Amino acid sequence: MKRIALPDISYKPTIVILANGEFPDNEIALSLLRGTEEIVCCDGAVRNLLETGLEPSVIIGDFDSIDAATAERYKDIMVHVDEQDTNDLCKAVEYCLAKGYKRLVVLGASGLREDHALANIGVMMKYAARCEIQMVTNFGVFDVVCGKAEFESWEGQQVSMFAFNPATKILVENLMYTPPEGSLCGLWQGVSNQSLGGSFVVEANDMIVIFRVFEKKRAV
Numbered sequence: 582m583k584r585i586a587l588p589d590i591s592y593k594p595t596i597v598i599l600a601n602g603e604f605p606d607n608e609i610a611l612s613l614l615r616g617t618e619e620i621v622c623c624d625g626a627v628r629n630l631l632e633t634g635l636e637p638s639v640i641i642g643d644f645d646s647i648d649a650a651t652a653e654r655y656k657d658i659m660v661h662v663d664e665q666d667t668n669d670l671c672k673a674v675e676y677c678l679a680k681g682y683k684r685l686v687v688l689g690a691s692g693l694r695e696d697h698a699l700a701n702i703g704v705m706m707k708y709a710a711r712c713e714i715q716m717v718t719n720f721g722v723f724d725v726v727c728g729k730a731e732f733e734s735w736e737g738q739q740v741s742m743f744a745f746n747p748a749t750k751i752l753v754e755n756l757m758y759t760p761p762e763g764s765l766c767g768l769w770q771g772v773s774n775q776s777l778g779g780s781f782v783v784e785a786n787d788m789i790v791i792f793r794v795f796e797k798k799r800a801v
Contacts, residue, residue, distance in 0.1 A: 593616040602701070727789070738794060
């Protein structure tokens with residue numbers, strides 16, 4: 582059974598994708614950004630990244646959100662993808678997959694624009710069968726699961742589940758609440774569950790999204 586870790590400040594990911602949403606300011610999210618070996622930066626996120634003193638390894642997008650001076654400075658690491666059928670996060674994930682990366686951490690993909698956050702969760706689901714992808718926010722972490730997986734947790738941790746297909750059958754272990762009649766017919770039904778210990782198990786016959794909060798005292 583697959584075990585999905587909970588990111589912490591000791592985790593040093595090989596590669597991070599930085600999207601142009603709310604910039605990481607949580608201790609864990611920032612440590613991932615500072616500890617990674619490579620930062621694939623969506624073009625609109627470059628300015629905020631540079632303000633932290635960090636440098637992008639690659640800048641990717643259609644460059645509609647980057648100023649001329651920055652474009653000139655980083656012209657040797659810019660990957661231009663001039664098409665509008667996908668968003669910049671899709672382009673960044675495709676770049677990483679083409680380079681052979683199979684475990685991706687995405688930062689800055691939520692906040693600021695709710696429609697962009699929802700779209701980026703859709704990107705996670707699109708690529709979940711091809712790689713391990715985690716979306717880390719300033720409040721917690723999103724994962725996609727299809728099949729059976731054990732999630733690292735702690736007693737009392739707030740956990741939310743989202744089934745975009747209401748026919749999905751879901752079994753859980755070591756969570757306070759079980760899905761009514763084994764399914765979640767609305768996106769609101771799986772919000773604010775609670776872990777009963779050091780891990781919990783979820784089994785689903787279609788893709789579902791799991792969110793685990795970082796802050797023990799914070800309620801969703």
